[in-house]
Amino acid sequence: MKLHRIWGIFxxxxxxxxxxxxxxxxxxxxxFIDLLLWGLTSSYLVSxxxxxxxxxxxxxxxxxxxxxxxxxxxxxxxxLLEDLWNRNLVNLFATPIxxxxxxxxxxxxGIFKSIISFAFASVIAxxxxxxxxxxxxxxxxxxxxxxxxxxxxxxxxxxxxxxxxGTKIQTLAWMSMAIVSPFAGVFYPIxxxxxxxxxxxxxxxxxxxFEGMRSIIAGQPAPLSALFWPLILCLIYLMLSLYFLYGSxxxxxxxxxxxxx
Amino acid sequence: xxxxxxxxxKKTFKKSEIIKGLTFDxxxxxxxxxxxxxxxxxxxxxxxxxxxxxPTSGTIKVFDKDLATHKSEILEKMNFSSxxxxxxxxxxxxxxxxxxxxLYEIPDRRKRLNQIKELFLLEKQWNQPxxxxxxxxxxxxxxxxxxxxxxxxxxxxxxxxxxxxEVATYIREFFANQRKTYNKSIILTSHNMSEVESxxxxxxxxxxxxxVGNDTPANLAKKIEYSHLRLRVTKNVAELDKLIxxxxxxxxxxxxxYTITIKETLLPLFLYEITKKNVGYTEISIDKPNLExxxxxxxxxxxxxxxxxxxx
Numbered sequence: 001m002k003l004h005r006i007w008g009i010f011x012x013x014x015x016x017x018x019x020x021x022x023x024x025x026x027x028x029x030x031x032f033i034d035l036l037l038w039g040l041t042s043s044y045l046v047s048x049x050x051x052x053x054x055x056x057x058x059x060x061x062x063x064x065x066x067x068x069x070x071x072x073x074x075x076x077x078x079x080l081l082e083d084l085w086n087r088n089l090v091n092l093f094a095t096p097i098x099x100x101x102x103x104x105x106x107x108x109x110g111i112f113k114s115i116i117s118f119a120f121a122s123v124i125a126x127x128x129x130x131x132x133x134x135x136x137x138x139x140x141x142x143x144x145x146x147x148x149x150x151x152x153x154x155x156x157x158x159x160x161x162x163x164x165x166g167t168k169i170q171t172l173a174w175m176s177m178a179i180v181s182p183f184a185g186v187f188y189p190i191x192x193x194x195x196x197x198x199x200x201x202x203x204x205x206x207x208x209x210f211e212g213m214r215s216i217i218a219g220q221p222a223p224l225s226a227l228f229w230p231l232i233l234c235l236i237y238l239m240l241s242l243y244f245l246y247g248s249x250x251x252x253x254x255x256x257x258x259x260x261x
Numbered sequence: 262x263x264x265x266x267x268x269x270x271k272k273t274f275k276k277s278e279i280i281k282g283l284t285f286d287x288x289x290x291x292x293x294x295x296x297x298x299x300x301x302x303x304x305x306x307x308x309x310x311x312x313x314x315x316p317t318s319g320t321i322k323v324f325d326k327d328l329a330t331h332k333s334e335i336l337e338k339m340n341f342s343s344x345x346x347x348x349x350x351x352x353x354x355x356x357x358x359x360x361x362x363x364l365y366e367i368p369d370r371r372k373r374l375n376q377i378k379e380l381f382l383l384e385k386q387w388n389q390p391x392x393x394x395x396x397x398x399x400x401x402x403x404x405x406x407x408x409x410x411x412x413x414x415x416x417x418x419x420x421x422x423x424x425x426x427e428v429a430t431y432i433r434e435f436f437a438n439q440r441k442t443y444n445k446s447i448i449l450t451s452h453n454m455s456e457v458e459s460x461x462x463x464x465x466x467x468x469x470x471x472x473v474g475n476d477t478p479a480n481l482a483k484k485i486e487y488s489h490l491r492l493r494v495t496k497n498v499a500e501l502d503k504l505i506x507x508x509x510x511x512x513x514x515x516x517x518x519y520t521i522t523i524k525e526t527l528l529p530l531f532l533y534e535i536t537k538k539n540v541g542y543t544e545i546s547i548d549k550p551n552l553e554x555x556x557x558x559x560x561x562x563x564x565x566x567x568x569x570x571x572x573x
Contacts, residue, residue, distance in 0.1 A: 008363025012349065015360065019351040019390070087347040091406070094311040094341055095364040096333040250315075255274075256305070257313040258345050 001104065005097045009105035013079050026074070027113055031121040034063045039129045054217045057131045061213050062186040064121045064133050068114050068144050069206055070177050072151020075110035077158045077173035084167055089257050099249050103242070107152055114148055136216050142227055143209045149234045150206045154180070156241035160248035185210045205230030205237070262289045264414065264446055270319035272305055279305055281470040282319070290444040294457040297467030298560040303450045304345065306467070307416055310448070311341055323414065337365060342407035343418035347399070350392040354383055354402050357391060358409060365410035373409065380435070381405035396423040404432060415447045421456060433460060454553035464552065468559055478552045485550035485558060488528060490521045496541030504534055
């Protein structure tokens with residue numbers, strides 16, 4: 001792998017970001033709207049005395065942490081779609097770049113945008129609702145890593161499907177994380193789910209992170225399982241998704257890169 | 262020195278063999294044209310040479326290395342320009358060339374970008390988004406991108422399509438000069454026969470996925486036996502018509518202008534005969550067969566074969 005090539009691909013997506021209002025809206029507008037609406041809702045519930053003060057941080061914390069898997073997935077699939085929409089795939093792959101370098105670049109751009117989006121959202125949460133996500137402590141770092149890794153899993157899986165079936169299934173780029181979100185327990189404890197859904201949630205690594213976050217907010221320590229087991233799951237899923245992705249790339253090379261549309 | 266060696270290259274799509282065992286090579290500093298009717302396999306061949314389409318069988322060796330196993334290393338010294346490919350249209354010309362430059366090992370990137378800007382006359386478009394450019398300007402940017410790594414081998418698919426004649430001539434001269442000065446090797450596909458004739462040292466003619474011609478443009482043209490004799494007839498038109506009929510020649514008549522297709526070997530005799538019959542004419546010209554005639558012959562036979570296939 002060559003760093004300059006990874007930088008080149010990163011630059012391609014970075015320049016696209018600064019010229020595209022859609023991408024900028026995704027990074028700043030939607031997190032802001034989500035925080036505003038959920039912040040007001042939770043503040044209202046707290047003011048009625050029907051729930052505790054910790055609800056605001058629990059809900060807003062869910063929104064903020066959800067940025068990581070969402071952006072991790074979104075950046076991979078939308079980056080691929082951008083190159084399909086622009087008929088630019090050949091410009092990328094008829095060059096010395098290795099497929100693994102493209103993979104690393106889109107992972108990196110996911111991290112870059114997640115950090116910016118999360119930092120922006122965390123400031124908004126403090127300014128509007130005095131909800132400071134950083135009170136969760138250093139554990140935020142490994143959690144952010146786990147969450148974004150889970151986003152990559154979905155990103156690579158959806159990118160594989162888009163490579164095989166083209167832009168006609170591009171809606172998956174926006175849908176896929178929403179499908180998994182009910183099992184992730186972003187805003188509620190997994191215990192409220194029906195038992196069959198709890199079984200599924202057991203295999204959704206990010207559900208442990210959100211459970212852990214609520215534990216800490218409630219003044220309890222986060223269980224070690226909130227790091228270890230989801231990490232194992234994430235690594236297994238990541239390897240499977242990468243295997244699937246490489247399979248799809250080999251398949252489109254047999255059909256020809258310009259045939260993907 | 263042979264820098265590209267293709268051996269028995271085949272490509273099958275859904276049980277249909279599109280490329281049927283191509284074998285050819287290219288020397289350093291050579292400009293090789295690939296011609297063929299639509300569907301002959303030109304773009305498929307170029308895609309395989311760029312490593313963006315996996316051959317079903319056969320080998321491609323570039324700089325004596327197998328493309329399948331040394332793709333990254335080989336593509337460092339190769340580049341391409343194709344009408345099938347666009348650039349990210351929201352990005353400016355400068356941004357597009359800049360990110361592309363980072364994909365290659367270029368010692369002084371800034372200097373190289375400035376050279377490219379001047380060489381391809383892109384000063385005015387430099388900070389414009391690609392979406393704001395005309396088709397010709399986009400082609401120029403694509404060609405500029407193909408030179409960003411100063412490649413030893415360049416694959417150009419319809420390089421001057423949509424360029425205005427002045428810029429097309431400049432681009433043709435530029436590539437001819439690149440070969441002359443830096444000994445670059447170029448593979449070129451084009452539907453502009455005079456471009457191929459003037460630029461290429463050798464031409465491969467593809468038909469139905471096979472090479473049916475592999476020679477210099479002049480030698481390929483020599484394979485056509487017929488010339489076109491043009492006459493502006495002023496006297497004894499009937500005698501000329503009789504002679505054409507007697508010799509069973511093809512002719513097209515517009516007013517007094519005759520275009521007669523005739524075997525080159527019969528030409529002196531025919532001219533003697535029309536003089537003998539006292540056929541008067543004020544203008545005469547003989548069009549020798551050229552690459553376009555050869556290409557048309559191949560293309561015509563392809564259409565006829567396909568028509569027969571459709572009928573059966």
